[in-house]
Amino acid sequence: MAVATKATPAATDDKELLISGSEAVAEALVLADLDVVTAYPIRPYDTVMQAIAKKIANGELVAEYIVAEGEHSQFEIVKHASTVGARVFCGSSGVGWMYAMECLVVTPPLRVPMVALVGNRALDDPGAFGVEHNDALVVRDVGWLLCWIDTSQEALDTTLIAYRVAEDRRVFLPLAISADGAFLTHSQALTMVPPKEKVDRFLPRYDRGDLLLHPDNPITVAPQANEDWVIEIRRQNNEAMKRAYTVIEEAYADFRRVFGRGPENPWFEEYMTDDAEIILVGMGTISLPIKVAIREMRAKGKKVGLVRLRWFRPFPTDRLVAALSKARALGIIDRDYSFGSPFGSGVVANEIRAALYNAERRPPLLSFICGLGGREVTLEDVYKATDMCYGAAKSGKSDATTHWLGVRE
Amino acid sequence: MAETTTFTNATQILEPFRGVKKVTLEEYFTSGHRTCQGCESALVMKLMVKASGPRTIVLGSTGCMYVANTTYYTTPWVVPWMHTQLGSSGSAALGTAAGLKALMRKGKMKSEPINVIAFCGDGGGADMGLGAISATLTHKEYNSLILLYDNESYANTDIQLSGMTPYGAHTTFSPPGRAKRIIHTRWKKNMAGMMAAGHPECRYVATVCASYAVEMMNKVRRALTIGGPTFIHSLDPCPKGWDYDPMLSHELGELAIETGLFPLYEVEDGVVKYYGKTRAIVEGRARKPVREYLLKQGRFAHFTEEDLEYFQKKVDETWEKWEIPAVIPFRRLDATRAALDTK
Numbered sequence: 215m216a217v218a219t220k221a222t223p224a225a226t227d228d229k230e231l232l233i234s235g236s237e238a239v240a241e242a243l244v245l246a247d248l249d250v251v252t253a254y255p256i257r258p259y260d261t262v263m264q265a266i267a268k269k270i271a272n273g274e275l276v277a278e279y280i281v282a283e284g285e286h287s288q289f290e291i292v293k294h295a296s297t298v299g300a301r302v303f304c305g306s307s308g309v310g311w312m313y314a315m316e317c318l319v320v321t322p323p324l325r326v327p328m329v330a331l332v333g334n335r336a337l338d339d340p341g342a343f344g345v346e347h348n349d350a351l352v353v354r355d356v357g358w359l360l361c362w363i364d365t366s367q368e369a370l371d372t373t374l375i376a377y378r379v380a381e382d383r384r385v386f387l388p389l390a391i392s393a394d395g396a397f398l399t400h401s402q403a404l405t406m407v408p409p410k411e412k413v414d415r416f417l418p419r420y421d422r423g424d425l426l427l428h429p430d431n432p433i434t435v436a437p438q439a440n441e442d443w444v445i446e447i448r449r450q451n452n453e454a455m456k457r458a459y460t461v462i463e464e465a466y467a468d469f470r471r472v473f474g475r476g477p478e479n480p481w482f483e484e485y486m487t488d489d490a491e492i493i494l495v496g497m498g499t500i501s502l503p504i505k506v507a508i509r510e511m512r513a514k515g516k517k518v519g520l521v522r523l524r525w526f527r528p529f530p531t532d533r534l535v536a537a538l539s540k541a542r543a544l545g546i547i548d549r550d551y552s553f554g555s556p557f558g559s560g561v562v563a564n565e566i567r568a569a570l571y572n573a574e575r576r577p578p579l580l581s582f583i584c585g586l587g588g589r590e591v592t593l594e595d596v597y598k599a600t601d602m603c604y605g606a607a608k609s610g611k612s613d614a615t616t617h618w619l620g621v622r623e
Numbered sequence: 624m625a626e627t628t629t630f631t632n633a634t635q636i637l638e639p640f641r642g643v644k645k646v647t648l649e650e651y652f653t654s655g656h657r658t659c660q661g662c663e664s665a666l667v668m669k670l671m672v673k674a675s676g677p678r679t680i681v682l683g684s685t686g687c688m689y690v691a692n693t694t695y696y697t698t699p700w701v702v703p704w705m706h707t708q709l710g711s712s713g714s715a716a717l718g719t720a721a722g723l724k725a726l727m728r729k730g731k732m733k734s735e736p737i738n739v740i741a742f743c744g745d746g747g748g749a750d751m752g753l754g755a756i757s758a759t760l761t762h763k764e765y766n767s768l769i770l771l772y773d774n775e776s777y778a779n780t781d782i783q784l785s786g787m788t789p790y791g792a793h794t795t796f797s798p799p800g801r802a803k804r805i806i807h808t809r810w811k812k813n814m815a816g817m818m819a820a821g822h823p824e825c826r827y828v829a830t831v832c833a834s835y836a837v838e839m840m841n842k843v844r845r846a847l848t849i850g851g852p853t854f855i856h857s858l859d860p861c862p863k864g865w866d867y868d869p870m871l872s873h874e875l876g877e878l879a880i881e882t883g884l885f886p887l888y889e890v891e892d893g894v895v896k897y898y899g900k901t902r903a904i905v906e907g908r909a910r911k912p913v914r915e916y917l918l919k920q921g922r923f924a925h926f927t928e929e930d931l932e933y934f935q936k937k938v939d940e941t942w943e944k945w946e947i948p949a950v951i952p953f954r955r956l957d958a959t960r961a962a963l964d965t966k
Contacts, residue, residue: 249725250718262731276626276729278721283758287714290707290755294682296717299732300725316708319802427703427719429678429737437693468938 226474228406235398238366238405239331239391240265242373243275245413249300249333250278252288256310257343258395259333262412263305263506285310289317289328296326297427297435301377301420304328307395308335311349321388322357322451324436325425327380328388329373333399334498334549336587343395344588347497347550351526351561357390357451359458360527362497364483366405369393371469371476372524374417378465381420384457394549396588397499416472481530483522484537487514490519492603493541497523497562500549500584500591507596518600523562531569538566539575543607545599547582547591547619557581558616578606584619595619627730634766635678635736639846643837651677655699656692657910661869663859663876664688664744664772666833671740672702672771673878674840675847679738682707682715684752686744687779688772712743713755716767716852724765738847739767745787746777749814752794756854760822763851768843771814771854775881782864786812791930791935792922794864799925810937815856816950819890827853829889834876835899849891858885866921875919884938886949895947905948913938 233241239262242249262321278295282288285306292302302570306314311332321328329422332350336342347362359380363369372391380389393399427435466480477483478575485505494504501522508518519536523530535616538544548560556564563581570576582599585591599619606612640646651672658665668688672679679702683689687707692699707715720739726732743752748771756769776794777783783796784807793799797807819828825851831839839857846853860875862868867875879885880900887901897905904910914931917923926934946953 247729247733249729252718278725280717280721280762282714283754286708286710287717287755287758290711291713291718291721294705294707294715295722295725298680298719298722300722302722317711320708427680427705428732429680429703432701432703434693434698434700435702437695437698438690438706439695441696495897513660 215584225405228408230406232402233366233405234261234400234402235363235366235369235393236261236331236333236400237265238370239373240269241405241407242370243303244269245408245410246374246377246417247315248275248277248303250280250292250295251303252280252282252291254282254285254306254310254332256285256307257333258305258335259305259331259397261333261399262331277476285314286317289314290443292328293317293321293324293326296328297324297422297425299422299426299428301381302328303330305331306350307333309338311579312337312352315352318353318358318388319356323367323447325386325454326388327377327386327420329376329438330390331382332387332390332392333395335395342587345394345397345498345549346586347392347548347561350390351388351550354561356526357387357455359387360392361389361525362392362523363398364499364501364522365398365536366403369398370405370407371473374413375465377420377471378417379458379461379602382461383423385422385449385454385461386425387451387454387458392498392580394499406475412472414534416468430474432537455528462525462528479533481523481525482537482613483524485520485522487519487521487537489517491517491542491607492545492600493519493521493538494545494547494596494603495521495523495538495562495566496549497526500547503591503602504547504596507593507600510593516600529565531570534566535569535573539573539577541577543603544577544579545582545603546579547584547599551583551586557614560616563616578610578612580604580606580613581616582619583616589620626728630728630734632724632764632766633736634848634850635738636675636859637674637676637848639841639844640837646837647673649673649677651701652681652699653701655805657694657696658687658691659863659869661862661872662691663833663861663872664774665692666873667770667772667857667859668692668742669838670833670836670840671742671843673811674843675738675740677702678735679740680705680719682712682719682739682741682746684712684715684741684743685709686747687774688744689840689855690779692774707741707838708797709747710751711755712748712752712769713757713759714739716741716769717759717762720765737768740770741767742760742770742772744778745771745775746785747772749773749812757821759824760818760852760854763824765852766850768846768853768855770843772859773814773856774859774864776861776864778861778864787814790934791926793925794922804925804927805930813952816952818854820951824851825854826851827889827891829855830885830887831855831857832876832880832885832887833857833859834873834880835887838887838899845889845891864922866924867919871919875916878911878916879921881911881936882913882916883942883949884913884916888950890950895950901949904942910942937946
């Protein structure tokens with residue numbers, strides 16, 4: 215038997231695990247001492263529930279684990295558990311998320327800080343497992359905080375940040391973490407898992423305060439209102455969403471202080487944008503082919519950069535405009551669609567157009583739709599988009615159309 | 624966080640009220656609502672929380688008892704109350720009970736038995752919310768009561784028919800006309816029987832009618848005491864939906880039972896027990912003809928003799944041919960044999 219040698223002490227007390235995005239979320243849920251979780255099967259998000267179920271079975275997490283009879287109940291159960299003070303988690307994908315829709319729209323006005331994982335998936339029909347962002351995007355107008363992640367590490371870190379932000383009394387809104395189906399939910403990478411003591415320093419207990427539904431606090435929640443009060447209730451939601459900007463900034467700053475990692479800019483990642491003539495914009499794991507393409511293009515002298523948007527709600531209007539308006543041209547690559555929208559563009563492109571409207575300097579903007587249904591985004595797709603952006607930079611004009619990349623015409 | 628050792632998942636022990644004079648004086652559903660004159664469902668709400676007492680959380684799905692009871696800035700609820708979606712009474716009960724259990728188990732909340740009651744109307748419960756209620760009745764580790772207040776239509780939205788509306792009734796979705804006298808040709812679902820038969824680990828299912836208030840409250844108390852998920856079906860005469868003089872609510876409730884149309888029974892740990900005037904029927908008292916009940920209500924005013932006879936025949940069947948009379952609709956073996964013999 216070999217003599218055990220003492221391992222070199224790690225520079226950090228984190229442990230390193232080879233885990234998928236879904237498994238990383240489950241690690242974070244254990245660290246956050248989750249109280250109630252509801253599951254219902256649909257690919258690809260359900261891998262997170264499989265991971266949680268194992269953790270509960272193995273005694274790593276003590277939580278009420280309920281397999282619901284449909285997504286509508288799945289979300290409604292955790293909504294109610296949250297109102298009596300429990301930290302809750304839920305999730306879905308594609309049409310499952312749609313099936314829960316009624317229960318998704320009621321959580322923001324109820325000020326329920328549930329955290330959900332959306333494993334992004336194309337909507338039926340046809341039944342398809344691959345990634346599209348339209349599922350999560352349907353809640354963009356109704357008061358959900360909404361962000362996109364790119365790596366297992368970001369999955370773990372963002373889950374901890376999500377509870378910190380959602381459960382902040384200034385916010386008290388539900389939060390959906392979007393992870394590209396398969397590309398992130400199922401792909402493993404080395405991930406640093408922090409110790410519980412550190413998490414406890416970062417993430418306080420969920421305190422529902424005067425909104426707690428309990429016999430000691432006999433309140434009536436969500437009585438019926440009409441034209442007499444509904445607009446005020448909507449306004450309160452809006453104010454909470456506005457306050458989320460500050461709370462998110464604070465949470466990331468604190469995360470960096472406690473864990474010694476994490477981005478300075480919570481809102482979006484900038485890759486080689488400092489001197490970029492062309493900036494491409496996308497969300498989620500599309501960053502990988504774009505980054506590779508950028509490195510290839512830079513080797514040939516093309517100054518291209520990427521902005522990978524993390525937060526979609528609240529939308530980082532000012533910072534994004536500042537980052538984008540310095541480019542000679544922009545190429546927005548949507549992994550979603552919005553049929554009949556202005557210029558037939560995807561959701562992200564039109565949000566950015568709107569954000570740039572008041573900007574001092576508005577670079578030409580081209581809109582692309584790519585990678586729908588989980589189709590691979592190839593380097594050729596990115597080269598083609600970039601070349602078109604250079605064309606727009608030269609002419610100084612945006613074209614009033616949307617370009618679909620990688621489509622069999 | 625580890626589990627605490629003090630948590631037991633116990634329920635409150637609510638002994639039955641021995642007579643109307645022994646009922647507690649405190650009210651937990653008081654003024655502040657705007658239900659119709661003669662609304663039996665409002666009485667059901669009042670009796671339900673009177674029975675449960677103050678350490679109770681009530682969840683109410685969309686319907687009359689949401690819209691008419693809780694108008695922003697007013698509330699009749701003395702106990703904590705929360706709205707849940709139309710089809711979500713089952714999920715609301717389950718989620719609330721699970722949240723409390725998790726927090727108490729983990730020592731994050733003082734451990735004590737808190738009653739969780741979710742109510743639904745017939746539309747929210749027997750139509751849209753059936754799946755969620757069914758699921759909740761299989762989760763035996765969560766203590767909750769689901770109370771279905773059945774006024775036999777979507778009464779809050781203008782009286783549309785539900786799966787619980789009686790055969791032939793006139794609703795805004797089933798108006799009698801020149802070409803068709805009867806639009807609604809479906810027979811009412813057998814909700815309590817279905818819940819009792821289909822959920823072997825649900826320990827308590829009962830039917831109640833607020834015309835018999837003390838009995839009704841005692842069924843609620845039994846359901847909350849026995850623990851696990853439980854289900855009560857209450858038949859609530861509705862002056863607006865059924866079209867009768869509001870002073871007759873109580874009498875119509877009695878007639879529904881005396882005609883054998885709505886049996887009063889409980890199923891505790893699988894044992895069926897009839898009570899009240901239903902028990903008298905089982906023991907041999909004659910049922911009143913259903914026409915005495917039907918013809919007091921405007922919603923059946925278009926009925927012909929033929930319709931009345933059909934209705935009576937269907938009710939007779941529940942008593943004469945069902946395996947467990949008026950509870951479980953499988954045909955008794957002897958009836959099946961007799962049917963075969965006649966062929």
